Amino acid sequence: MxxxxxxxxxxxxxxxxxxxxxxxxxxxxxxxxxxxxxxxxxxxxxxxxxxxxxxxxxxxxxxxxxxxxxxxxxxxxxxxxxxxxxxxxxxxxxxxxxxxxxxxxxLAVNDAESMRAAIFDVSLIVKISGIVIALLLLVLAWYFSDSHKAKQNLARWSADEQFDLQVGGLKGNAQLLYKDDAPHLHPFMWEKHLLPDNSFLTCHEDFNAYVATDGENYSMAICPGSDKEQCAGKGLINLTSVDSEPAQLNLEEFVDLSSAMEQRIRYNRVMLPESTDTSGALLEHNYQADVYFPVKDELLIRADINMSLIYDSSDSGEFHSSTCITDQDCLTTPIKYKVRGKFKQYSGMIDGLKADIFQVKVEQKDLIRPDKLNGSAVRFYRDLRKRNIKDEELYYIRIHQDHKTAVWVIPLFGQVTAWYHYERFDI
Incomplete structure (x- = not known):
């Protein structure tokens, strides 16, 4: 031949x-x-x-x-x-x-010489064009990759400011997070929902706080105590305002009321469904928070939020989230919303603040309609209905983690920032 x-x-x-x-x-x-x-x-x-x-x-x-x-x-x-x-x-x-x-x-792909000739025996213009096309394909693949989408989501947040926050008669330092150049970043936007001259926190020397806004909601996550590295996990306060009018919340009354609401019923003690594959040694990282939504002249709404991450590798695994909405007088029967899916974890920085972002590919959603729904809870139920229809991919951001607690920004009624209790369980 x-x-x-x-x-x-x-x-x-x-x-x-x-x-x-x-x-x-x-x-x-x-x-x-x-x-x-x-x-x-x-x-x-x-x-x-x-x-x-x-x-x-x-x-x-x-x-x-x-x-x-x-x-x-x-x-x-x-x-x-x-x-x-x-x-x-x-x-x-x-x-x-x-x-x-x-x-x-x-080409005859089993012919090495033919393949070599097809690749190298071409003009310089063809070679350059091929390289440019290959680079464009790589750029497009990177742009539409999950990693880039997660980093883009993280890049929409800023954490370049801190300010003093006046809460319960005590002044402490708060780390500010805001999204997409959100306006009105003055401490007043958080403090205005609390009644002034309340001294219930003066038994502490200091507190740690994260305050955040997506431009609509204003969240406040507070851990009383003077230790700047570790939160004791006692007396956590999570408040998110969903209305621009000052809520006039009395913190001393709020602490008593929230304690009663949390002791009454906790719906999210058991997270994992029986069908979850637990073959072999698995570790569940469990996060639980109670977030309150004060609105002037309305019943106080509580969201009992529970999240579990079960890793099957160093940066991926199963994600489970369950949210239960109730009000202070039990006029609204529990609104329950569950999300299950696969997560992928990415690490990054928000203006020098270390953050982990979790991309969740939703596989299952369950929204349980309440038997009774009062006016205070209507807006929250409507938001969950929209999410139940639309959400296919969600992003959760963790901005603090210690032995007992963590601070998360989660996609709930917009973006909600809260301080969570943290535990690990062998399953």
């Missing part, structure tokens, strides 16, 4: 052309095969008529017209292969010209 192009060969024994793309074989006469063979092996750019006559008709004397006729029929048989051209050189002979740029779209 004598290679003509990466996919076309001359079989000198069978006197035929072998096309490895189509599998087609083109029969040649002895003279056509011999003439083509001589043209392929010639070290000279042009083969004389005498050389070709000697090759095609050995030990015979034939007229030049025999060669002319042979060349004509050979050209017809090569006509399907445009990169192979048999040229007549006036008064000198014939030349076989083979283009290095093949027009075929398939």
């Amino acid at each position: 004598l290679k003509i192009t990466p996919y076309l060969e001359l079989d000198t024994e069978a006197h035929q052309l072998v096309d490895h793309v189509s599998g087609k074989k083109v029969i040649l006469t002895f003279s056509e095969s011999a003439v083509l063979h001589r043209l392929l092996l010639s070290s000279k750019p042009v083969c004389s008529k005498e050389e070709l006559l000697s090759a095609g008709w050995p030990d015979r004397v034939v007229a030049v017209t025999s060669l002319t006729q042979c060349i004509s029929t050979l050209r017809k048989k090569l006509d399907a292969y445009r990169e192979v051209q048999l040229k007549t050189i006036a008064r000198r002979g014939y030349q076989l010209h083979i283009s290095t740029q093949s027009h075929v779209k398939m």
Whole structure:
């Protein structure tokens, strides 16, 4: 076999052309095969008529017209292969010209030389174009990747400010988080919902706090105590305002009321459904928070939030979330919303604040409609109904973690920031 192009060969024994793309074989006469063979092996750019006559008709004397006729029929048989051209050189002979740029779209992939020729035997412009296209494909793949989408979501948050927050007669430092250049970042936007001159926190020396806004909701997550690294997990206060009018919340009364609400019923003690695969040793990371939504002249709404992460690798696993909405007088029967899916964890920074963002691909959602619904809870039920219809991918951001607690920003009624109790369980 004598290679003509990466996919076309001359079989000198069978006197035929072998096309490895189509599998087609083109029969040649002895003279056509011999003439083509001589043209392929010639070290000279042009083969004389005498050389070709000697090759095609050995030990015979034939007229030049025999060669002319042979060349004509050979050209017809090569006509399907445009990169192979048999040229007549006036008064000198014939030349076989083979283009290095093949027009075929398939190669004999088991032929290493063919593959190498197809890749390297092309013009510089083709090579550059191929590199540019490959780079564009890589950029597009990265842009639409889960990792980039998670980092984009994280990039919408800023944490470049801190301010003093006045709560319960005590002043402490608060880390501010805000989304998409949200306006009105003055401490007043959080403090205005609390009645002033309340001294119930003065038994503590200090507190840690995170305050956050997505431009609509204003969340406040407070851990009383002077330890800036570790939160004791006692007396956590999570308030989120969903109305611009000051709620006039009396914190001392709120603490007594919230304690009563939490002791009355906790719906989210058991998180994992029985169907969860628990073969082998698994570790559940469980987070629980009570978030309150004060609105002026309305019943206090409580969200009992429970989240569980079960890792099956260092950065992925199963995600379970359950939220239960009740009011202070039990006029609204529990609104329950559960989400289950697979999570992927990514790490990043928000203006120097270390953060972990969890992308959750939702696999199952359950919204249990309450038997009774008062006016204070209507807005929350409507929001959960929208999420139950629309959500397919969710992002949860963890901005603090210690041995007993964690602070999360979660997609609930907009974006809600809260301080969670943290536990680990073997399952």
